[in-house]
Amino acid sequence: MQNAEELRAIRQRLQPPMVEGDHTFGSVSDKIGDLTLKKKTPFHWFIGLGISFLIAQLLLFTVVYLVVTGIGIWGNNQPIGWAFDIINFVWWIGIGHAGTLISAILLLLNQKWRTSINRFAEAMTLFAVACAGLFPLLHTGRPWLAYWLFPYPNTMGMWPQFRSPLMWDVFAVSTYATVSALFWYVGLIPDLATLRDRAKNKFFKVIYGLLAMGWRGSARHWHRYEIAYLLLAGLSTPLVLSVHSIVSFDFSVAQLPGWHATIFPPYFVAGAIFAGFAMVLILCIPLRRLYGMEDFITHTHLVLMGKVMLATGLIVVYGYAMEAFFGWYSANEYEYFMIKNRIWAGPYWWFYWLLILCNGLSIQLLWFKRFRESVFWLFVISIIVSIGMWLERFVIIVTSLHRDFLPSSWSMYSPTIFDITMFAGTIGFFFTLIYLFVRFLPIISIFEVRTLLPDAQVAHGHHGAHDGDDIHGESQDFTEGVNESTGRESKRELETPTDDRGKYHGK
C-alpha cells in the first residue's frame, strides 16, 4: 500500500488537480453562477467600480478636448511623431494576447489548467483591445473619418494603400477584435443558458435567455459546438501570432535604426504574452480572493502562469540581447550609434536600464520556488513586468526617433498632461469594463469546469477505470470484456486508486 501512496504523491506533483474541494456539477454551477444571480453585490465592487469609473472620466474629458482641439495637445512632434499613443496602443494590445493564448493555444495543447481562467482572460483581451484601438483611431487626427481606412468604393475614387504596414494593422486588429469577441461569446452560450435557467428575476431571465439563443444542451448541438470551438481555437492561434507580428511590422518595415530588425516579430509576440500573463495575474490574484474562487483558480494555476511568465520573459531578454548584438555586428554606423545612444550615451539611457531591471532581472526571482509559489511575490513581479513592458515600448519608439539622422533634427520628448490623462483614462475604462463583466457574466466557464470533475468521465463497462482513447459502444462484448480483464483491472486498482479516474496508466 505504501507504493500506492507514493504513486499518488508523484501523480499529485505531476498533475495537480485543477479543481479543489468536493464539488458536484450542481455546486460548481451554484458557486460560479450565484456571483451573478444570487449573492448580494459586495461593497468592494461598488468602491472598485466607482474609482475605475471616475478615472475613466479622464479619458472622456481628454477625448472630447482632443477631438475639439486636435492632436497638438499631445507631446509628440517631429521628429518624435509617435510617442504615448503608439506606446499605449502596443502595450494594451500586447496585454490582450495572453487571453487568446490561454483560450486558444492552451486548448490545442490540451492544457486543462486553462479552463478556469480562460473566460476572464478572454474578457481581458476584449477590453484591452478596445483600449488599444482608441489610440491609433484618435491619432488619425480626424477619427470621424476613420472609415476611410477600410476599402470601399467611394466618390473620391481612392483606395487604401495595401503595401503599408499601417494598413495591415487595420486588418489585423479589427480581425483580432472580431474573432476574440466571437470566441468569447461562443464560450458563453452554454453558461448563459445555465444563468437563464437559474435566474429568478424576470428581467435577467429574459436577457440571458435572449443571449443564450435557446441553448438546451442537445447532444447534436454539443457535437457541432465542440467542432466550432476547436476550429476557432485553431484559427485564433495563427491569428494571435500574426497580430503582434504585424504590429511589429509597423516598426521593422520602416528603415529606422532601432526599428529595422528581423528579430521583431517573434520578440514582440513573446513580449505580448509576457505582458499579458502579468496582467492576468494582476487581475486574478485579487479576484479569486475577493470572490472566494480559490477552488477553481487554484494555487497551481498561479504557479503555472508564473512559469509561463518566466519562459516568455527569457525570450524577451534574448530579444534585447540580439538587438544590441545586431547594432554592433551590423558595422553600420547609424545602427551602432542608436545602440550606444540607447544603452549608455543618450539622454534616455536610464529608461533602458529601468527596462532591464523590470523585465530582465525581476523575473529571475521566478526561478526560485520561494518566489514562484508566493502569491504576494507573483503579484509584485507582475506589476513590475507590466511597467517594464510599457518601458520597452517607450525605449523602442522614443529613443529610436529622438536622434534623427541629422543632428539639427534632434529633439527630446516629454508627455503633456493630456498624454497622461488619456493613458490613465484607458486604465480606468479597462477596469470599469472588468468590474461590469465580473458582476453580470460568469467569470469562470461553468460548463468547462464541470468537465474537469471526476464524475464527468464516462466510466467504461469493460475497463474498470476510464480510458480516454477507447472507443465506446460495443455493448455486445460488455460482459465478456469485464470477465476477460478482471484480473488485470483488479491489479491496477491496487496501484492506482480509483478516485483519480485512471488518467495515469503508467504508459
Next chain:
Amino acid sequence: MKANIYGLLAEFDTPTELVAAAEKVRDAGYKRTDAFSPFPIHEIDEALGIKRSILPFMVLGGGIVGLASGIALQWFVHVYDYPIIVGGRPYFSLPSFIPPSYELTILLAAFTAVFGMILLNGLPQPYHPVFNVPRFALATREKFFLLIERRDPKFDYGETRSFMQSLNAQEVFDVEE
C-alpha cells in the same frame, strides 16, 4: 396517451448512465432521439449514432473564400483600378498583400465556424417542447436527459415508456407539444 405529446424524456444522474441508456435505445432501433447534458460528452455521439458534422468543410470553404477575396481585392485596387507605384514595388506586390489576405482568411473562416454552428444547430430557437418539462431546467446544471420523439416510427407510448423506465432512469416525463 395524451394527444399533444412530443415525446418521452428520461432523467439520469450521471453521464455514464446516460451513455449506457443511449446505447440501449439505439440498439432497440429508435432513430429520432436526442440527449441533453450540462457539458459535452464525447461518448454520446456514437451511442446515439450522431454523424460527423460537415462544419469543418464549411469552415475550410470560408477560409478559401477569405483568402481569394483578399488577393482579389488587392489586385483590383493596386493593379486594375488605380495602379500606382509605391516604394518601387511592382503593382502586384504579393508579399505586401499577404497580411491582409491572411487576416481575411481567418476572419471569414471564424465567421463560418460560429454562424455555421449556430445555424446548423437551428439556433436561435427560443421555444422547444422539452422546455415544457419543469425539471428540464436542470439540464443546464447537473442532470442528464434522453429524449425519444413521438415521430419515431417505433414510438409506442406504453411500450416506449416502460422501455425507458427499464433503463435505470430516475424518472420518465411526458413532453407536451
